[in-house]
Amino acid sequence: MGDKVQGTLVIIGGAEDKKNKCEILSKVAELAGKRDANLVIMTAATEMPEVVGEEYRRIFTRLGVEKISVMNIASRKEANDESYLKCIEEATGVFFTGGDQLRITSLLGGTKVYQKLHEAYKRGVVIAGTSAGASVMSATMIVEGDSEKAPQKNTLKMAPGMGLIHGVVVDQHFAQRGRLGRLLTAVAQNPYVLGIGIDEDTAIVVGANERFEVYGSQTVTVVDGEQITSTNVFESKPDEFLTLTNVRLHVLAAGAGYDLHNRIPLL
Secondary structure, eight states: OOTOOOOEEEEEEOOOSSSSSHHHHHHHHHHHHTTGOEEEEEEEEEEHHHHHHHHHHHHHHTTOOEEEEEOOOOHHHHOOOHHHHHHHOOSSSSESSSSOHHHHHHHHHHHHHHHHHHHHHHHTTTEEEEEEHHHHHSSSSEEEEEESSOBBBBGGEEEEOSSOOOOEEEETTTTTTTTTHHHHHHHHHHHEEEEEEEEETTEEEEESSEEEEESSSSSEEEOOOOOOEEOOOOSOTSSSSSOOOOOEEEEEEETTEEEEETTTTOO
16 A cells, blocks of 8 residues: 555445435545545546536535535646645545546546645545546556456456555446456456455445455455466467466455455454
8 A cells, every 4th residue: 555654545336325324425524524524526537527526515515524625627737726736735535426437547647636646645634436436546447347257358458547555456336237257357467466346335444554444235345366376367368268266255244354465354
């Protein structure tokens, strides 16, 4: 996760409860400081920034956050605007909405806003993201992949993410869209990287100690390929299915956790 990071990540699998208990969004509000929070909603992922931004503003207001800014960055020029930089400097929490993760990286990557987000995270700001906003957290992110097939090389496209968390790749809407095959493919190609599949209405809260805890109504799947003993990923043709042996898999429900550094579940 990097040296001297003090911040917290809340990585949400998408479709989180927005009407009832709102457990996950309430956790974001709590970690950001609740009534003392200064929350920035980042809508870079969505093609409907005004609608989505206002929806989350209403939800977080109802959850007790009094100071909320919606940041609708529509160009890389805007991502260097001084007013946005000041907003992030004053934030206690930043929330990325869903949409398309490539929109986030293409708009923000390498800009002053991107740099300020990393600085904010290092000094202790909460960074949260749902769906596309979850995928983009890692250094390498899944952009596209077939959710209906067994692992194949040509079913997966990956790209650089925001790099807030290293050594993992995150997939969202996991069980609901049958994404185990594509997460296995990602791990087969990068066995040192942990695959983390997060179901809808479920989140992991990652602390500075490189451990996470699961929140929400569904589960989180961790795929560990570090001890893979046999693989044909380097010799198979693009449309051939992969062979993988000795892949470790953990399924964690709410209240369980995981030590990312030592690669062990915490129950």
